[in-house]
Amino acid sequence: xxxxxxIEIIIEKDRIIEIGCDLxxxxxxxxxxxxxxxxxxxxxxxxxxxxxxxxxxFHMRLQGHSYEEIAALGGGILNSxxxxxxxxxxxxxxxxxxxxxxxxxxxxxxxxxxSGYGLNTKSELKSLKAIHEVNxxxxxxxxxxxxxxxxxxxxxxxxxxxxxxxxxxxxxPEVSKQGIAIFNDVFCENGYFDVDQTRxxxxxxxxxxxxxxxxxxxxxxxxxxxxxxxxxSITADHLMMVSNDGINALxxxxxxxxxxxxxxxxLGKTNYAPYLKLKxxxxxxxxxxxxxxxxxxxxxxxxxxxxxCIYLKMDILDAMKAGTISSARSxxxxxxxxxxxxxxxxxxxxxxxxxIEQIPYTINNHPIKHVLKNGVNVFTA
Numbered sequence: 001x002x003x004x005x006x007i008e009i010i011i012e013k014d015r016i017i018e019i020g021c022d023l024x025x026x027x028x029x030x031x032x033x034x035x036x037x038x039x040x041x042x043x044x045x046x047x048x049x050x051x052x053x054x055x056x057x058f059h060m061r062l063q064g065h066s067y068e069e070i071a072a073l074g075g076g077i078l079n080s081x082x083x084x085x086x087x088x089x090x091x092x093x094x095x096x097x098x099x100x101x102x103x104x105x106x107x108x109x110x111x112x113x114x115s116g117y118g119l120n121t122k123s124e125l126k127s128l129k130a131i132h133e134v135n136x137x138x139x140x141x142x143x144x145x146x147x148x149x150x151x152x153x154x155x156x157x158x159x160x161x162x163x164x165x166x167x168x169x170x171x172x173p174e175v176s177k178q179g180i181a182i183f184n185d186v187f188c189e190n191g192y193f194d195v196d197q198t199r200x201x202x203x204x205x206x207x208x209x210x211x212x213x214x215x216x217x218x219x220x221x222x223x224x225x226x227x228x229x230x231x232x233s234i235t236a237d238h239l240m241m242v243s244n245d246g247i248n249a250l251x252x253x254x255x256x257x258x259x260x261x262x263x264x265x266x267l268g269k270t271n272y273a274p275y276l277k278l279k280x281x282x283x284x285x286x287x288x289x290x291x292x293x294x295x296x297x298x299x300x301x302x303x304x305x306x307x308x309c310i311y312l313k314m315d316i317l318d319a320m321k322a323g324t325i326s327s328a329r330s331x332x333x334x335x336x337x338x339x340x341x342x343x344x345x346x347x348x349x350x351x352x353x354x355x356i357e358q359i360p361y362t363i364n365n366h367p368i369k370h371v372l373k374n375g376v377n378v379f380t381a
Contacts, residue, residue, distance in 0.1 A: 001324070003317070003356060006021060007020060009340065009346075009348070011375045013375060014346060014374035014375045014376075015346060015375065016341065017343075018342060030370060032350055035350055036355065037340070037348055038340075039324040040109025040110065040324075040349055041110075041349070042108070042324055042338055043108045043111045043291075043323075044286055044327040045112060045237050045288035045289070046111055046291040047147075047290070047292035048100075048291055048292075049092065049117060049131060050080045052293070053297070054075065054079055056075075057294055058297075067295060071151075075294070077117065077294070084118050085123045089129060089130060093133050093134055096130050096134045097134045097138060099299070100138050100140045100142070101138075103291075104139060104378060104379055105368070106299060106300045107301060107371055108299075108301055109141065109337070109347040110331070110337055111140060111142055112142075112143045112183070114144075114147040114150075114185055115146055116150030119148060119152075120153065121171050121174055124146065124171055124175065125175065128180045131144045131180065132144065132180045140373065141337075143183070144180050145182065145185050146183070146184050146185070147184075147185040148171045148175075149167055149185070149187060149198070151192060164201065175208075183210060184210035184211065184212055186215065188214055189219055194222075195222070195226075199231060202231055212234065213235045215238055216228055216236040216237060216239055217243070217246060218238035219240075221243045224236070225243070225247065225250055226249045228249065228250060228253075229253040232255070234330060235256045235257070237290075238263070238290075239274075240264060240272065242274065242278075244277075247274075247281045250281070251281040251282045251283050256283070256285070256286050256330045257284070257286070258327075258330055259275060259286070259287055259312065260296070261273070261304060261312055262303070263290045265296075265307055266297065267296075272312055273312065275312035275313065279318075285318070285322045285326060286322050286329070287304055287319065288327065302360075302362075305323055310360070316356055316357055320359070324338045324339060325338035346372055349368055349370070349371055350368070350371075352367040352381070353367055367381075
């Protein structure tokens, strides 16, 4: 990623058709004099399909309870599962649409959206349907991921293998038949899905055309980055506790590391993912919000850029690249979006700033003047 000055961008329909200086005059224009123009953000890891919020758990963490302790007390993922199972589809769609409005205002023009708060076939399909319905009517592009392997539901708490059977024998075939999900994700972590269960779920998903992604080594080294390399997952996400062997497995197999510093920050932890180790090993880095109702209620990619610079020690240009073109690559969309290039979609942010360094510097100010999606001005401050 590089920075160019004093250029003009010509858009025709949804595409960038020319970039340069003193280009031909056009009928409609936006004066960007002394303004920064960047690609729209691509957020490749979110959990936005939920009903109620979980601020009580935030309060519990302030009182000293860990994420794991809250889950053991009936909170965490399962707290959201009961809500999603009960709520009707129209209400789920309404809340999801409102969340997408906010993402777009903060410069996110493409977003990966996971299911995973249903944990039975009916509710997982309902969640994916909600993603599809909003995607059909919203300016933002929503990329759907099936994540039935997010946790073990209450009815399978003593029969984990039975739930894995349900995912592989019923959920995945039905998700494939529904035809909405592109990716298949698993929370591979001690206390959740072990490496053998993860391998099975992702391999079955691949047989049905679902591309593997992976929550890996978030709370401890569970050898999940090794599995990501073994099965050629497109990404391994979180990686706060990834081992050196895990890093080498990612590097050797071209797995993109999606880092989520907002989660570490929101949970009040200090063990941020080892960005420099990953970078030095040649692993490509993407950045995402991990927006969800419990462990990271953050929707702002500009804030994630700031956290990455401050806590991961990322160079500002590298952080912007990780939140745009590398994130697009993790969604297999880098030929279409993620950078300002001729022939690509005109997904752009026009900032009320004049230097890229001001994006992390302004932290949570979000001085965004316009957001363009597919060449259309969809937000003006």
